[in-house]
Amino acid sequence: MFFLSAYDIDTQGLTKSFGDLKAVDGITLQVGKGECYGVLGPNGAGKTTTIKMIHGAVRRDGGRLNVLGMDGTSHSREIRERMGLVPQEDTLDNELTVYDNLWVFANYFGISRRQSRPRIEELLDFVQLRDKWDSQIKTLSGGMKRRLLIARALIHKPQLLVLDEPTTGLDPQARHLVWQRLRELRRQGLTILMTTHYMEEAAQLCDRIGVMDGGRFLVEGAPRDLVRERVGEEVLELRGVEKEEVSGALDGLAIDAEQAGDTLYLYCTNGAPVMERLMAAGKRDFLRRPATLEDLFLRLTGRELRE
């Protein structure tokens, strides 16, 4: 049952409930060959559940799921043979050394010990853990474990790499290393699906992103385009200012204003005229900056904490 599809991941109406809770609510997600797609969304949005359905650890309640041209239910094993997964939670084998972790995992794919050896060395270099090859997992730092998980996910040269929050908990150096590696993999033609809570990460790496909340996608598109369309080009942040205080001064300008706590956010295409008006109205305490993905994210999903 092979379908000729332009997409390496192709879902339609994908649904999963846990009891009364609709964790994933009929999503359509299409990731093209060689594309890097990022899923953003607050805690509990349904990102991990979506990923688990893709590799078969969670059975979907409904919808169509096609991965690498194969049906997600009937060909789950064949799909996993050709995709790599970096799970959100560390699933390294704590009872084995770094090297044994990789070769035991290679063996799960039917790769012999002799065949796997050069590959393991190459991957340990790739994630800069070569000198740790004989270490016990519990002696590794959190960032080293994340890197090792990435190496493990690549052991069988997958066509599709799925990463669930690959850089959570990493220091800036380690994060930049992971970004470089992911860009390198993308150049090699790998299709990548990732989730992240770091907007900069999504902006740097992803061709397209989707913002998820409550089990649905709110918007989808190229990060720059989305920000431009939904937020604007520039943001002005005014601390300790109420909306009403400046609404008169800003009359007639095409801007979106949003109050959050003690801060007023003004979203606009061009910040210069807005700035002039504010100065004229005697408001000098503001910050002018380019609009970012974070603005988009917060505008879409609100500023309240999720539980």
Added chain:
Amino acid sequence: MIRRDLIPTHRALRVWVRHLIQYRSFYLAEWAGNFGEHFLYLLAFGYGLGRLVPSLNGLSYAQFIGPGLVVSIAMWTSSYESTFGAYSRMRIQKTYEAMLSAPLSVGDIVLGDLLWCATRALIGSILMMIVLMIFGLIGSFWAVAVLPIIFLEGLMFGSLGLIAAGLAPNFSFFSFHFSVVVMPMFFFAGTFFPLKGLPPWMQAFSEMLPLTHAVRIVRGLIIYGHADSFVWHLSILAGCTIVFMMAACAAVSRRLVD
């Protein structure tokens, strides 16, 4: 309809290899410990307690109890590995979760674990048989034929343990498994005393325990080199094993796949 992912394949061996690799790091200490333990067991029960016991059908108590210990050790080893060991791999270490992100299925994982339980049971029993040999308690070359029986017994108790591991909400649940499943078989399967002459209801109870049948085969083979009603006992062991294995697959799957 049976789900495809519950049917084990040859890939179960890859799971077994993982356990073997992990075992490499501690097996020597364990063997030494087991060997010493078995030795003490036989001395205490066979010769210490044995002095008080009259000869049983012409057998000394040590001769009688030796094969029983071989069978019990297999049961205990396999039960520990499949309850505490498997639960920790399933719920704490997330070893199974990693396997499921590779091309292994629930069926492969269950069979791989069972093969491993049986392997460890076999190792424990072989160590006990070496002790028996040292004491001159092995009566026939055909004692080697107990090895596949012990392996089968290991699979059976591994399956029972995995069922418990699949159902267990936490580690304390296993004390229930050990007191309801393992201990009754330990005491009433004819390991420590002959079943003949017990009250009829106790005999009937013992006949229902699968371990009783393993004890009979193993005792026969170790002492005399053959076992009466071999096919009957073997069929019961094999039948129970198959049923328990299927239940184990279902129980583990419940835990691993949402």
